[in-house]
Amino acid sequence: MDKKEITIYDIAKKAEVSTATVSRVIAGNYPVSKKTREKVLKVIELYDFHPNALARSLSSNKANVIGFITPDIRNPFFSQIFLEVERHAHKVGYSVMLCNSENNRDLESKYIRMLLEQRTEAIVLLGGLINDVNPESDRVSELNQIAKKTKLVMINGKIKGIDCFSIQTDEGKGIELVLDHLIEQGHTKFGLIGGFKSITTTAAKLYAFKSTLEKRGLLFNPNWVISSHFDIESGQEALKKLVKNNEDLPTALIGINDMVAIGMLKENFKTNLPPFTIVGYDNTQLSIASNPELTTVGHPYEEIGEKVIDVIVGNEIVSTDEIILEPKLIIRESTLHKVDLKD
Amino acid sequence: MDKKEITIYDIAKKAEVSTATVSRVIAGNYPVSKKTREKVLKVIELYDFHPNALARSLSSNKANVIGFITPDIRNPFFSQIFLEVERHAHKVGYSVMLCNSENNRDLESKYIRMLLEQRTEAIVLLGGLINDVNPESDRVSELNQIAKKTKLVMINGKIKGIDCFSIQTDEGKGIELVLDHLIEQGHTKFGLIGGFKSITTTAAKLYAFKSTLEKRGLLFNPNWVISSHFDIESGQEALKKLVKNNEDLPTALIGINDMVAIGMLKENFKTNLPPFTIVGYDNTQLSIASNPELTTVGHPYEEIGEKVIDVIVGNEIVSTDEIILEPKLIIRESTLHKVDLKD
DNA sequence: CTGTTAGCGCCTTCAA
DNA sequence: TTGAAGGCGCTAACAG
Numbered sequence: 001m002d003k004k005e006i007t008i009y010d011i012a013k014k015a016e017v018s019t020a021t022v023s024r025v026i027a028g029n030y031p032v033s034k035k036t037r038e039k040v041l042k043v044i045e046l047y048d049f050h051p052n053a054l055a056r057s058l059s060s061n062k063a064n065v066i067g068f069i070t071p072d073i074r075n076p077f078f079s080q081i082f083l084e085v086e087r088h089a090h091k092v093g094y095s096v097m098l099c100n101s102e103n104n105r106d107l108e109s110k111y112i113r114m115l116l117e118q119r120t121e122a123i124v125l126l127g128g129l130i131n132d133v134n135p136e137s138d139r140v141s142e143l144n145q146i147a148k149k150t151k152l153v154m155i156n157g158k159i160k161g162i163d164c165f166s167i168q169t170d171e172g173k174g175i176e177l178v179l180d181h182l183i184e185q186g187h188t189k190f191g192l193i194g195g196f197k198s199i200t201t202t203a204a205k206l207y208a209f210k211s212t213l214e215k216r217g218l219l220f221n222p223n224w225v226i227s228s229h230f231d232i233e234s235g236q237e238a239l240k241k242l243v244k245n246n247e248d249l250p251t252a253l254i255g256i257n258d259m260v261a262i263g264m265l266k267e268n269f270k271t272n273l274p275p276f277t278i279v280g281y282d283n284t285q286l287s288i289a290s291n292p293e294l295t296t297v298g299h300p301y302e303e304i305g306e307k308v309i310d311v312i313v314g315n316e317i318v319s320t321d322e323i324i325l326e327p328k329l330i331i332r333e334s335t336l337h338k339v340d341l342k343d
Numbered sequence: 344m345d346k347k348e349i350t351i352y353d354i355a356k357k358a359e360v361s362t363a364t365v366s367r368v369i370a371g372n373y374p375v376s377k378k379t380r381e382k383v384l385k386v387i388e389l390y391d392f393h394p395n396a397l398a399r400s401l402s403s404n405k406a407n408v409i410g411f412i413t414p415d416i417r418n419p420f421f422s423q424i425f426l427e428v429e430r431h432a433h434k435v436g437y438s439v440m441l442c443n444s445e446n447n448r449d450l451e452s453k454y455i456r457m458l459l460e461q462r463t464e465a466i467v468l469l470g471g472l473i474n475d476v477n478p479e480s481d482r483v484s485e486l487n488q489i490a491k492k493t494k495l496v497m498i499n500g501k502i503k504g505i506d507c508f509s510i511q512t513d514e515g516k517g518i519e520l521v522l523d524h525l526i527e528q529g530h531t532k533f534g535l536i537g538g539f540k541s542i543t544t545t546a547a548k549l550y551a552f553k554s555t556l557e558k559r560g561l562l563f564n565p566n567w568v569i570s571s572h573f574d575i576e577s578g579q580e581a582l583k584k585l586v587k588n589n590e591d592l593p594t595a596l597i598g599i600n601d602m603v604a605i606g607m608l609k610e611n612f613k614t615n616l617p618p619f620t621i622v623g624y625d626n627t628q629l630s631i632a633s634n635p636e637l638t639t640v641g642h643p644y645e646e647i648g649e650k651v652i653d654v655i656v657g658n659e660i661v662s663t664d665e666i667i668l669e670p671k672l673i674i675r676e677s678t679l680h681k682v683d684l685k686d
Numbered sequence: 687c688t689g690t691t692a693g694c695g696c697c698t699t700c701a702a
Numbered sequence: 703t704t705g706a707a708g709g710c711g712c713t714a715a716c717a718g
Contacts, residue, residue, distance in 0.1 A: 005404075007695055018705045023697060030698095033703060048488065053460040054406060055695035058397045059710050061348075065440070065461075073426055074628060079417045086416075086443055090450075095457060097408070098441040100429055107433075114438060117396040118408075145391065232632055259632070266634050285417060289575055289602070291609050291634055350711055361689045366713060373714095376687060398711035402694045 006049050015043040026051050057119065065095050066312060067115030070126040071103040075230075076284035077257065078126055081155060084305025085124065092313055094121070101128050105139070112146055122151035122312040130157030131200045153308055156299075157200055158322065165311040166322045167304055171201055172208030174297035174327035178254055178279050179212050181295070181329055186339035187252040187277060191224035193238045193264060194256030202256055205281075209254070224250045228260065235263020243273055251339055252277040258286045261294055265334075277339065283330050292333035300325050349392050358386040369394050400462070408438050409655060410458030413469040414446040418573075419627035420600065421469055424498060427648025428467065435656055437464070444471055448482070455489055465494035465655040473500030474543045496651055499642075500543055501665065508654040509665045510647055514544055515551030517640035517670035521597055521622050522555050524638070524672055529682035530595040530620060534567035536581045536607060537599030545599055548624075552597070567593045571603065578606020586616055594682055595620040601629045604637055608677075620682065626673050635676035643668050 008026075012019045017036055024030040025040040032040075043049075057063040066089060070078045086096045097120065099111040108129060115123050123146065129139055143162050146152060152164035175192075182190065192209045195202030206225065213220040223246055228238040235255060243249065253276045255261025261280030268276055280287050283298030307323050351369075355362045360379055367373040368383040375383075386392075400406040409432060413421045429439045440463065442454040451472060458466050466489065472482055486505050489495060495507035518535075525533065535552045538545030549568065556563040566589055571581040578598060586592065596619050598604025604623030611619055623630050626641030650666050 005695080008697095009695080019696075020698080020705060020707095021703090024704090027697080031703060036704085050456065050459045050492075052401070052462060052695050054397050054401045054462055055710090056697075057710095058395070058401055058712090059695075059697045061697095061710070063397060073416060073429075074419060074422045076417060076419075079422050082441075083416055083443055086441065087445075090442070090454075095440045095442070095461060097438045098425075098429065099433070099438070100426055102430075111433075113393065116393045118438060119395060119397055149393070262632050262634075269634055286629075286632055289605050289629055289632060291605075291612055348711080351713095352711080362712075363690080363714080364688060367688085370713085374687060379688080395711050398694090399713075400694095401696090402711080402713040404694070404713095 005052070006047050008051065011040065011043050011047065011049055014047070015040045063119045063121055064093055065097060065118060065120045067097045067099065067118065067120040067123040068126070069099045069101050069108065069111050069115070069123065069128070071101050071128045073098060073100055075127070076286050077282045080284060080301050081126055081304055084301045085308050088305040088309040092309060094309070103128055105129070109142065116146065116149055120150065122153055124153045124155065124308060125157065126155040127157070130154045130159055133198050133200055133203055135159055151312060153311060155304060155308065164321065167307045167311070167325070168323070169299045169325050169327045171204035174281065175205050175208040175254070176212045177327065177329040178295070178297055179209070179216070181331065181335065182252045182277065182279070183216060183218070185277070185335055188218055189221070189224070189250035189252070190218070191226065191242060191250040191253045192256070193226045193242065193253050194228045194230060194235060194260035196227050205256065221250070230257055230259060232259045232263040232266070235260035236267040239264040239267040249274065252279070255280045257281045258284045258290070258294055258296055261296070262286060262290050265290060278334055287330070287332065290334070295332045295335040296330050298328045298330045300328065348395070349390050351394065354383065354386050354390065354392055357390070358383045406462045406464055407436055408440060408461060408463045410440045410442065410461065410463040410466045411469070412442045412444050412451065412454050412458070412466065412471070414444050414471045416441060416443055418470070419629050420625045423627060423644050424469055424647055427644045428651050431648040431652040435652060437652070446471055448472070452485065459489065459492055463493065465496055467496045467498065467651060468500065469498040470500070473497045473502055476541050476543055476546055478502055494655060496654060498647060498651065507664065510650045510654070510668070511666070512642045512668050512670045514547035514670070517624065518548050518551040518597070519555045520670065520672040521638070521640055522552070522559070524674065524678065525595045525620065525622070526559060526561070528620070528678055531561055532564070532567070532593035532595070533561070534569070534585060534593040534596045535599070536569045536585065536596050537571045537573060537578060537603035539570050548599065564593070573600055573602060575602045575606040575609070578603035579610040582607040582610040592617065595622070598623045600624045601627045601633070601637055601639055604639070605629060605633050608633060621677055630673070630675065638675045638678040639673050641671045641673045643671065
């Protein structure tokens, strides 16, 4: 391995041209006569020459790399988004560095610093700190500092007062969609399970949950709103809690995400509780793995990936820094059956 | 954004030292007196200076970046491994570029080329081409070419005749573990569902499946081996096929991975087939999401991540290029009940 | 312990 | 359309 590196000089010499010409052939951004181009390309091929992207980035001051920080790539919601971002990045010749912050503030900072040093063209944030309703002020100022040095893109989150792009799905609309679907199925009593009011996405959902119910003239019962973390186990716990705390129970439960919904399904199945109608949120692959398959709200994943890259490479005239996308209702087995009107 | 970049020169000037000294302070690899170190650090802090990793890599000929290519990061098995690799990489100051090859040969090649240009210190391959029992010869020679230019690490796969590291879990052992567990639960008739013989991991499992059964004096019925892709839906299809093709049915089914197992569970539940005892493989997060939770075989994920980084940074004297790790049986609900001896 | 000074490999004016 | 040459920001001998 690692002999002496072949450089543009070697190619230039063999092709009997200058390094500038080789550089132009590679970049393809300046005119080169067809003849010399072919000559150069042949030599490149011959030597299996791969231009050093580091040197290129250094001199052109453009790395074609973007950084992506998310708490845990195993989370299907995050990995789905990453996939689309990476796919669109690749289309325009970018690579993506992925960092798992594990929801750890120090790690997050270290990663940001690392990406800054790598001179990534943008840092994309998904989950974690950007979903704090009340982020600590020193973190905000840290981010503000970062924003001066590189583009910042926040997916499904946004911290006020920071100069960055934000790409979000309309959470309120999503809740409205499921609620209306459930209402159509005959439900009148709803619970919203999981998440924390201190998390922006949960807060948005809760707000929409309440106001939609009121708009439809239905009961909003705060005891049917249970907080929890975002994983399967927490969903199980949350359901237990709901049942324990209430005499009168709702018939339909909206999970804050698919994982919580699956947790509820499992718990519901395990005990001999009344069978709830349960829906999820996010339309991750889990919602298909589930039994029954989950009705859920889907994000426009591909569009998210596209927009992220658009704002980074500046393909699109982005009039506002905040892009709001439309969610979509995905109906599956978990809400297939109408409810007895007399329940 | 993007004012003129602060450099080591600016820091040197302000701190009244040479650039070499600043460099030493940053790298911390050469002695610098405490006094000057502190002086320099203060200036660095003052200017919020982040050394340019690209320049550093270029001049030191060491990028501290590794490339990671996998077909689809949404696959929980892949994301679990990525997480551990990335975590260990970060511990030693490395970043990881993640590329989703989508099982597409051209994409794979493009990504490899890209990573080569980035001068990543190693390219890690997980899934995809490295699991072909009979890889096309031109792909092999392509990889061989690559191996001359950079370190190659293959996880859970290995292509003969290529100079690379390989880190694998003993698939045969895993199958033996589940089989013995199932036998203990009273089963005597087993099916192996999913995967293809042309995939190395499936081939290894099938081989162990057959030979273990023979060793235990039990029946190996080839009609109880069904091929399929590796996703949930394929698991459903495979179960249908098994039932359709057989009068006499096994009682226990081993899914080639957790996804296939979940597909079988769903199918089993949906129709009124006899209730099979179903186990998965990989111990992904899906095996907990499943209802019932899946008994499965776990890989030593953390150890895999550790070994990958070890071989890359050369921490460990790796006597062989091939590291085989031990799988672990994870018993969960899906095999909780013993089978009637008279079934 | 610290400073000087070539590079690292490529891009990009500036001239020709 | 092409070549010459300085520079991108940092590292690493080599001297002192």
